[in-house]
Amino acid sequence: xxxxxxxxxxxxxVGRDAALYRPEDLLAYECDxxxxxxxxxxxVVFPTSTEEVSKIVKYLYENEVPFIPRGAGTGLSGGAxxxxxxxxxxxxxxxxxxxxxxxxxLAVVQPGFVNLKLTNSVASKGYYYAPDPSSQYACTIGGNxxxxxxxxxxxxxxxxxxxxxxxxxxxxxxxIVEIGGAPDMPGYDLMGILTGSEGTLGIVTEITVRIxxxxxxxxxxxxxxDQVEDASHAVSDIIAAGIVPAAxxxxxxxxxxxxxxxxxxxxxxxxxxxxxxxxxDGIAAGIDDQIDEIIEVCKHRKVTQVxxxxxxxxxxxxxxxxxxxxxxxxxxxxDYLVQDGVIPRSRLPEVLEKIRQIxxxxxxRIANVFHAGDGNLHPLILYDARKPGETELAVKVGSAxxxxxADVGGSITGEHGVGIEKQNEMCxxxxxxxxxxxxxxxxxxxxxxxxxxDKLFPKPSRCAEMRVxx
Amino acid sequence: MLLSSVVEEARIQSIKEDxxxxxxxxxxxxxxxxxxEISAILKYAHEQSLSVIPVGGGTKRGFGGTExxxxxxxSLADYKGVVEYSEGDMTLTxxxxxxxxxxxxxxxxxxxxxxxxxxxxxxxxIGGVIAANDSGAKRLRYGSARDLVIGTRLVYPDGKVLRTGxxxxxxxxxxxxxxxxxxxxxxxxxxxxxxxxxxxVPKYESLVILHLPQVQNVLPFAIxxxxxxxxxVSLEVLSPSTNFLLNxxxxxxxxxxxxxxxxxxxxxxxxxxxxxxxxxVIDHIDQEDARNWWRRFSELAPAVIPGTDxxxxxALKIGSKNLDALDLLVSCHELGEKLGVQVEAHGGLxxxxxxxxxxxxxxxxxxxxxxxxxxxxxxxxxxxxxAPLAVRRELDVWGKRPPYxxxxxxxxxxxxxxxxxxxxxxxxxx
Numbered sequence: 001x002x003x004x005x006x007x008x009x010x011x012x013x014v015g016r017d018a019a020l021y022r023p024e025d026l027l028a029y030e031c032d033x034x035x036x037x038x039x040x041x042x043x044v045v046f047p048t049s050t051e052e053v054s055k056i057v058k059y060l061y062e063n064e065v066p067f068i069p070r071g072a073g074t075g076l077s078g079g080a081x082x083x084x085x086x087x088x089x090x091x092x093x094x095x096x097x098x099x100x101x102x103x104x105x106l107a108v109v110q111p112g113f114v115n116l117k118l119t120n121s122v123a124s125k126g127y128y129y130a131p132d133p134s135s136q137y138a139c140t141i142g143g144n145x146x147x148x149x150x151x152x153x154x155x156x157x158x159x160x161x162x163x164x165x166x167x168x169x170x171x172x173x174x175x176i177v178e179i180g181g182a183p184d185m186p187g188y189d190l191m192g193i194l195t196g197s198e199g200t201l202g203i204v205t206e207i208t209v210r211i212x213x214x215x216x217x218x219x220x221x222x223x224x225x226d227q228v229e230d231a232s233h234a235v236s237d238i239i240a241a242g243i244v245p246a247a248x249x250x251x252x253x254x255x256x257x258x259x260x261x262x263x264x265x266x267x268x269x270x271x272x273x274x275x276x277x278x279x280x281d282g283i284a285a286g287i288d289d290q291i292d293e294i295i296e297v298c299k300h301r302k303v304t305q306v307x308x309x310x311x312x313x314x315x316x317x318x319x320x321x322x323x324x325x326x327x328x329x330x331x332x333x334x335d336y337l338v339q340d341g342v343i344p345r346s347r348l349p350e351v352l353e354k355i356r357q358i359x360x361x362x363x364x365r366i367a368n369v370f371h372a373g374d375g376n377l378h379p380l381i382l383y384d385a386r387k388p389g390e391t392e393l394a395v396k397v398g399s400a401x402x403x404x405x406a407d408v409g410g411s412i413t414g415e416h417g418v419g420i421e422k423q424n425e426m427c428x429x430x431x432x433x434x435x436x437x438x439x440x441x442x443x444x445x446x447x448x449x450x451x452x453x454d455k456l457f458p459k460p461s462r463c464a465e466m467r468v469x470x
Numbered sequence: 471m472l473l474s475s476v477v478e479e480a481r482i483q484s485i486k487e488d489x490x491x492x493x494x495x496x497x498x499x500x501x502x503x504x505x506x507e508i509s510a511i512l513k514y515a516h517e518q519s520l521s522v523i524p525v526g527g528g529t530k531r532g533f534g535g536t537e538x539x540x541x542x543x544x545s546l547a548d549y550k551g552v553v554e555y556s557e558g559d560m561t562l563t564x565x566x567x568x569x570x571x572x573x574x575x576x577x578x579x580x581x582x583x584x585x586x587x588x589x590x591x592x593x594x595x596i597g598g599v600i601a602a603n604d605s606g607a608k609r610l611r612y613g614s615a616r617d618l619v620i621g622t623r624l625v626y627p628d629g630k631v632l633r634t635g636x637x638x639x640x641x642x643x644x645x646x647x648x649x650x651x652x653x654x655x656x657x658x659x660x661x662x663x664x665x666x667x668x669x670x671v672p673k674y675e676s677l678v679i680l681h682l683p684q685v686q687n688v689l690p691f692a693i694x695x696x697x698x699x700x701x702x703v704s705l706e707v708l709s710p711s712t713n714f715l716l717n718x719x720x721x722x723x724x725x726x727x728x729x730x731x732x733x734x735x736x737x738x739x740x741x742x743x744x745x746x747x748x749x750x751v752i753d754h755i756d757q758e759d760a761r762n763w764w765r766r767f768s769e770l771a772p773a774v775i776p777g778t779d780x781x782x783x784x785a786l787k788i789g790s791k792n793l794d795a796l797d798l799l800v801s802c803h804e805l806g807e808k809l810g811v812q813v814e815a816h817g818g819l820x821x822x823x824x825x826x827x828x829x830x831x832x833x834x835x836x837x838x839x840x841x842x843x844x845x846x847x848x849x850x851x852x853x854x855x856x857a858p859l860a861v862r863r864e865l866d867v868w869g870k871r872p873p874y875x876x877x878x879x880x881x882x883x884x885x886x887x888x889x890x891x892x893x894x895x896x897x898x899x900x
Contacts, residue, residue: 101791102697103693103696103697103792103793104791104792104793105696105792105820106791106792126697126699147642148642148646150640150642154640158613158617159640159642161616161646161649162613162616162617177873177874177877178873178874179874181850182789182790182791182822182850182851183614183789183821183822183823184603184605184614184653184787184789184823185789185850185851185872186851186853186868186869186872186897187872187874187875187878187896187897188650188653188654188658188877188878188881189616189649189650189652189653190874190877190878191649192616192646192648192649192650192652193645193646193647193649193650195646196642196645196646197645197646201645213696213697213698213699214699215699215701216699216700236558239558239560240557240558242581242670242671242673243670244669244670282701282730282734283699283700283701283730283734283737283738284737285733285734285736285737286730286731286733286734286737289731289733290731342636342638342639342640342641343638344556344558344559344561344637344638345558345559346556346558346559371640374638374639374640375559375638375639375640376640409636409637409638410636410637410638411636411638411640411641411642411643412643413641413642413643414638414640414641414642415640415642416642417642418642418643418644422643426643426644429636429643429644430633430643430644431632431633433630433632434632434633434634435644437626437630437632437647437885438644438645438647440884440885441645441647441650441881441884442645443884444877444880444881444884445877445880456644457644
């Protein structure tokens, strides 16, 4: 017998097979990709249609029960972690590709549809979906919308918000609305504010996305450096040469050590200080000239070795090596915490130096993997949760790194979101008035704070504490 | 008025002459030179419940609004110039009153550009372009304001100065508040600074005008082009009258622009030559000539241009699913013939926005034109981007309220509860 009337009510709505409520069944929903904080939800329900989402939301809204939408649970900032007995609406059963219209270059998907599956579904026709977070084999497009996910190729092609054309949405009170659908719809850009709102403004139940034609040509360059500074300068020089690479990635010594010990080693030489992975795509006739220019730039910056991928297989192996950098940390450290700061590209050398100092002072190793082209750093803080106090230290180190990013005019998150992880760090980049202005918008969509409550924004009292003169 | 207590008297001008036929005028014209002044003016207006119309170059004064004048016409025209330019980061922070032309001249010296091609760059300011979300044919490749604005500074109706976004190209900290103000028609806040993502100036550019004697040849060709791997910057259909104005040939045409390294540009031009319909004729220009052509293109739209007579035509913006822009454009052309009005139209296949400039008619004809266009299933919306005040008062500028209007209204109420900014300028009377 179920004692929780809310759980019973949910089961009445969706059926016993579409709800989890036994403590042992809830374990998998205690956290997402951010594992520092864990708490069980009150229940998990698995709606299969927009109408069902709407019914569930109406029920929860009327009973004033807080709730959280969840996709694959790959989020890295804890946005899908329950804080106080929320009900989770898992959207993984809404995973259909509803419609593809190649002539108008769009596809309509349900929120639980996996990112990479979309590209796979249209690849035979020569099309793809551009945003490519490293977790794209697992993460869902609904989750991508909530987080405004990026990826390695957003330097040239933009992040999720640049690829969303329309959405169907269940509001906090259960009402279903359609927004977007044509470019520049008259009215305030609700799609723009929804994308990246981390599940606090509505539950997206259908998404129309832009798909792109594969570029005619693509070449990938791998360049090794003896000094991080040389690699940083090479990044700036490539951009200054008027080249817009499709991707421009960098890894430092510790990161290289990890990926070589991970599942997809490519045999990078030992003792490297930095490597760049650079991809140029577009009209085939124009690519070779750009590749020559990139190689010249690297040589000018004392590259020790620079090579162009000979075939798709080699390119794919380089990318697999790079894209699995986070999990590869497991090969060299029991635990790791990934950060997501953004800096103006031109400040790279000084920021890396400061991160090195933070690492030295704390005694925790930091591996750096990042989208160098757009200044999005992923410092991976390596620690051992079994050692008392080290988890807390890692969290503190992460925050210190974000402070460095904020202080050079950057941001505390480029693609992972704020979630619960960076709530207090919001004060590094926004004033109280600016946070208040954002909360006013939340109140328009989510007046009772039932929808993914208490995420994203700092607790009011914490700001003064966190803020240091800006 | 005690405005002189919040802003230097020299910045305030009482407008003696009557409003022209356009409206959106003010009792007082105030041209602040600092953000503090802008903030002080709004704070004062808020306290006194005075209505305020923010204005830049004034080109869009005929866009929305049913009032002859507000209490204050707040001109940002003197609040201009570059605040911060980081060449290596390809980002720029600029004051709202800077014209698009000033901006491209500044950036051109560094071989960079803001890839946004709105109408009348010589007069339109960046603040106005962003507030009205104007864009041009090249959005096919480069996107629109929402893809390029990474941060703003703005003043809320009560005088609070706030920032949205940031100064880096990738940023998901908090809500993407930038988006709220893009296209908000100055109904939420006054933009003072805008931070933008730039691109390198393309190493080479060209424009292929493909004249198509049969309209039925346009769509199959456009579809094959979009399904190919070439990457045009524009794929803009020109109606016969528009093509005649720009290129002297009265038939449908496609304006296909390429911007890339020179080899890649020529390769793509060759593709068009090889794949064009048999009876199509090609005009081909490049570099300076192409830039001049685009400048003329950007001046097709009726707008309020200082020192010239009021343009009594109406300008329509029509949104649709990408390829449907062609049908809508053809409808505009045919409606023009049926109703006996002069119509120039163009629209982007691949981005779904068409424009029609309608003249030589009266209110009844314009109303008929718009009603019939709005009745088309393919038109997601038809809005009036420019019209004299008398026309705007009779015809619905924005069309009917969307089903989610309560959210729009909620946002307005949350930010401008006293409705002092641009009252009734926007969708559904917001």
